[in-house]
Amino acid sequence: MKADEKTTKNVKEKKEEEKTLAVEHVETRKWTSKCVDEFDAFLFDCDGVLWTSSAAIDGAKETLQALQKMGKKVIFLSNNATKSLETYQKKILSLFDLRVSQEQVFTSALATATYVSTLKEFSDTLRKKNKILLVGSIGLYEMLTKRFGFEVIWTAQDIANLRGMSGEQVSALPLDRDVRAVIVSMDVGYGYNDISLVCRYMYEVHHEVDHPLHFIGSNDDTTFPQSDAVCLAGTGSLVASVKALNEHVPFVICGKPHALLYQLVQHQHQIDVKRSLMVGDRLNTDVQFGINCGMQTLLVLTGISTREDIQKYRIKPNFILDSVKSIIAT
């Protein structure tokens, strides 16, 4: 855990710095094949940029392979906290015939677990004593337990019958006074009782003055696109339901657009921010993330945000392309 410890320090030191990062107004430029030369590192969001659901986006394979061949650093950044880093490696290999190391993949699950490890309640000595309550999926559960060694009460497993309980039963559940952090992330099985359990921790345990709880969301993407036409609810919707319970309890979000993920990248790769390009499909997560980190940004139109959105919102990318195909093929 040496590397994690070092990262932990970086994260702590840079937490304050992040707050001061402002949104810059940027001029949108036309992308030409020469623009590739301006960058040494290409940071790609995944869903909506390189693939949608399980299909590769046309041209993504050629673009990724060409960048790798040019010796560019290619990094994958996903706000999806439900999948392991290995799953991403396998998907990238199968869709793009591209072998990438685990160090090239960063998810909001990794950011969340790293953030928790920066908290004094989850330092190495206290890691086995204090617990986390998780409303989330198996990917995040495994990241927290197997990779970071945290003790986790997972609503989908440790309280297996929670979802069939009556209000009286949820009200009578004994609360674990060793819980020091509550994490909310994507879970397609979540429901009213999960939120109510978080509510009980918020009102019954958090306010015991000695040890206020940490409330953490893995990310806050509000929608979860399934195809060009259909999108279901995203993690941001779950997080909003829990945030609404008590507006006076602080909630930390770990994924893009927050710069914690960038600090993890920086710790592994020491990239030059001025020669790095963030490529994404969402203005309020990907492009905002690039801006927060001081990178240039490229919005592709194969996912969430549209040309109309660019007019409507204050968040502007440096470049706009129909798809990642045009990074190379322009």
Added chain:
Amino acid sequence: MKADEKTTKNVKEKKEEEKTLAVEHVETRKWTSKCVDEFDAFLFDCDGVLWTSSAAIDGAKETLQALQKMGKKVIFLSNNATKSLETYQKKILSLFDLRVSQEQVFTSALATATYVSTLKEFSDTLRKKNKILLVGSIGLYEMLTKRFGFEVIWTAQDIANLRGMSGEQVSALPLDRDVRAVIVSMDVGYGYNDISLVCRYMYEVHHEVDHPLHFIGSNDDTTFPQSDAVCLAGTGSLVASVKALNEHVPFVICGKPHALLYQLVQHQHQIDVKRSLMVGDRLNTDVQFGINCGMQTLLVLTGISTREDIQKYRIKPNFILDSVKSIIAT
């Protein structure tokens, strides 16, 4: 439906007026037995004021009976949209040995159904053509269908197996293009798939320019107290999860603190607002409601808000009492 039609007009005319009602700063006075003489009408919130869960609050019976004996108008206002007006009548009879007419009881379910009836898409002629999608409980379903004659797709019944569906199945559900309003209310069985279905209506039907949908929440109480010590998630938490899906879609809330409920009271009873007292346990719903309507307000400490909250928040009641018992017994 004559009465409803007249109410409808009042509601429409007063909608604009409501927006201009400001929060006044009020001076908190000491309640004495003489204060009773200042008021002809007493509007009571129910949960946390007259009862908690199924038990009467000590002294509530004596207070209600004394007020009725003095010839005061006693009115019951609840943000709970899950129960019928008949259920309230029966509960008041059994707990307080008090016979009240249905016209004395106002719930956010009644406010929600009345609000829908003010929309041109649900006028008498279109009431059988256009439909409502409801995430909510049977109380609101019956109010909408039996009392107001609306066509309602109720996620807990008409899409009975929604809650066991996979993401693919929810994505493949055919959407009903006759839906013109989506209502979100308390439903202890709700979960991810309900929110995702609302998400699909928001992104796939709402933006068809000819007929944007109305998104409506019955109320936004964020917590749902079960006892002195335990509270579960409230309607406001469900509403927040749906609001988060798209910040650019307007969401109308019908219960307290919004003055629609007051317009319904006024339509039935023509009370003098200057001689009316709103009695509640929640600063941000009950007391704010009283202020929005221009009434004096009394906060009792048997429910949600505490003396510390009064210091913390900008919403101040005119009077504070430990319980409704002291209205008469002071």
